[in-house]
Amino acid sequence: MAKQKINTLIFDMDGVLWKENTPLVDLATLFMRLDEQKIKYGFATNNSTSTPEDYRKKLANFGIRVSKNQIVTSGLNLAEHLKSIYPKGGALFIVGESGLVEIFAEHGFYHQQSSVLAVVGGMKRSLDFQYLTQATLLLNKGVDFYFTNMDASFPTPAGNIPGAGALLAFLETASQRKAVVTGKPDPSLFNLTMEHLKSDKSSTLVIGDRLETDILGGKNAGCPTALVLTGISNREDIGRLNIIPRLVADDIVDLLDNLAVKEWYLDE
Ligand SMILES: [Mg+2]
Structure with missing residues (x-):
């Protein structure tokens, strides 16, 4: 070489x-x-829980001055991918935190309970069984299925907690479907x-x-x-x-x- x-x-x-x-x-x-x-x-x-703008601020706090454009999160990557498939944007069932919802909104996508283009997901640290049930019912109807990443764990000072991949495994097991993962x-x-x-x-x-x-x-x-x-x-x-x-x-x-x-x- x-x-x-x-x-x-x-x-x-x-x-x-x-x-x-x-x-x-x-x-x-x-x-x-x-x-x-x-x-x-x-x-x-x-990490899909924060937006590029959140990271720009975090980097600035450590004395690193960059533009938002220099930062790509798995949420942004998935939003761009979805935009290439659904150029007009539209309704999604979003299993994710505010950072993910925000980046999808910038690309013309919004959360809805039913009649959606796809179930999309990432890391989410508050969930109830009913929410996952609704996602599963939509997947069982055959709507598209995307996830930001499949990291099994998420490191915290207390130790590793369940990551996006753990949630993905839950939905894949429940629906017997496989998500497209872009992270x-x-x-x-x-x-x-x-x-x-x-x-x-x-x-x-x-x-x-x-x-x-x-x-x-x-x-x-x-x-x-x-x-x-x-x-x-x-x-x-x-x-x-x-x-x-x-x-x-x-x-x-x-x-x-x-x-x-x-x-x-x-x-x-
Ligand atoms: Mg790392």
Whole structure:
């Protein structure tokens, strides 16, 4: 393989930049250095509970000033996907939090109890049986079925709680249907981020902490990948899951220091 030069970085956020509200490294200094070195960057997350605007504010709180356009969530990715299928928008049965409802609204979609184009879902931390029953009854009638992502768990300070994937499994079991899932490891989330950044897969490094979503998704998009060991996956997982990142680093400072020394060329 020829020597590859990196000019763009796509970061997963939780477990890479921060854990909940605690930064993992000095973020303001790190991103200032990227600006000085003219490295472009964006952010891609499977979390659908917040909007790109929410993340823009969170990044700004840590001293990273970016435009909303540099941030792609699994909710935005699914909304764009649905817009390509239903260009006029319309009614959906939405199993998700306000962040998801908001991003769908920006794309012309709204929640309705019945007569819907599709059942769509993501992470939702308050639910009752009746709501899931209505979703199941609609699925049994054959309406389309989409989910933002299939992460089984959602990390919190108390430990891992059920994620979007757990909810997806509930609905798939109840309806005996399979949802179309557009989050990582599907490449579409990274493809959309690269579109926003006007970058090319061969020069865009995908950086994440979870092998089966970030790293596999980056590989599916044709990008070089880097695993940082500040989040979910550890070195043993690489062999166990047989998902091999191009680079492995203790944290993003370690990773980006090394790349800067090599003038942003990847080793062959
Ligand atoms: Mg993560």
